[in-house]
Amino acid sequence: MYKFTEKKHFIGVDISKDVLDLSLFSGDNLESITHFQIKNNLKGFSSILLFLKKKKIPIQECAFCMEHTGTYGLLFFAWLSQNEILFCVETGLQIKRSLGMTRGKNDKVDAQRIAEYLYAHKSKLKPFQLPSTLMVKIKQLLTYRDQMVRMRSALKNSRKSHKQYQAISGLESITKQIEKQIKDQDKIIKNIEMELLEIIKSDQQLKKNYSLATSVKGIGLIIAAAMITTTNNFKSFDNGRKYACYAGIAPFEHTSGSSIRGRTKVSALGNKYVKTLLSNGANNAIRWDPELKSYYNRKTQEGKDHKLIVNAISCKLVNRVFAVVKRQTPYVSTYQQKFA
Secondary structure, X not given: OOHHHHOOEEEEEEEOOOEEEEEEEEOOOHXXXXXXXXXXXXXXXXXHHHHHHXXXXXXXXXXXXXXXXXXXXXXXXXXXXXXXXXXXXXXXXXXXXXXXXXXXXXXXXHHHHHHHHHHHOOOOOOOOOOOOHHHHHHHHHHHHXXXXXXXXXXXXXXXXXXXXXXXHHOOOHHHHHHHHHXXXXXXXXXXXXXXXXXXXXXXXHHHXXXXXXXOOOOOOHHHHHHHHHHOOOOOOOOOHHHHHHHHOOOEEEEEEOOOEEEEEEEOOOOOHHHHHHHHHHHHHHHHHOHHHHHHHHHXXXXXXXXXXXXXXXXXXXXXXXXHHHHHOOOOOXXXXXXXX
16 A cells, blocks of 8 residues: 555646646545646746645645656656655546546646546555656657657658659759758767767666666667666566556457457557567567577468567567566577577
């Protein structure tokens, strides 16, 4: 049982870029909800303490809950942690589904629904653990790199179309400018990756787990860094199966009794960014890992779809990474080629 059950006052927070909408209620009386709005900055956060003081409510008796909102909520999370205030951060989909059918939507209503969710699930919720500064840096660099990679892809597609124009118009200047921009993007991406590696190597535990993760064929710098940030350096997930569920690559049965025999499939609610990275890693592993290459060829001969096989290999990679991190020894392949 977690500390949320010990609290008397529950505050739901709807976070936006400029303001925070908060709904407060105490005890079991859901009719006594009080709504107030503050600025999404340090001065606004301090006004929470003044508001509660006027209500004669000690901050130590309060618990907060909010949705994941990317970077908009980071400063508020840091303020809550610094002031040792209990809070949790849940996915918007989790909160929405737990409330059943609802009607209407605005920031005030959303804050109230989050407060209701907090109260109803207080015995199951876990306090949010603020990521370290190094984790935030790694995540920011990964986001920046992903943006640069997308820009480079757009430039490459643009180059293809302008080369077709060039065959007719004879105009070369546009293509040359695009090629220069692509080279510039290559340099930016390379520098980001170098900075990522420097940050990881600056911490002994991060460096160790990174080295272990990349000992698995198919896992490189970007996949390892993404797994480190999404697992809080492999502390947030107990095993590879749970992380595979998070990434949306774990298969689930769809059966009931003798009448429903649905196709086993993965959930569409996973982390698509991580799933894409793992799929890329699986495709590389098929080329360089003899065991996974043999597995791929065998499943292909059985008539399995390419995407299905790649997804299964992604799960294998995740399980291998979690295994080596758990035992703190590098991955060693035991595969032996069978000769006729």
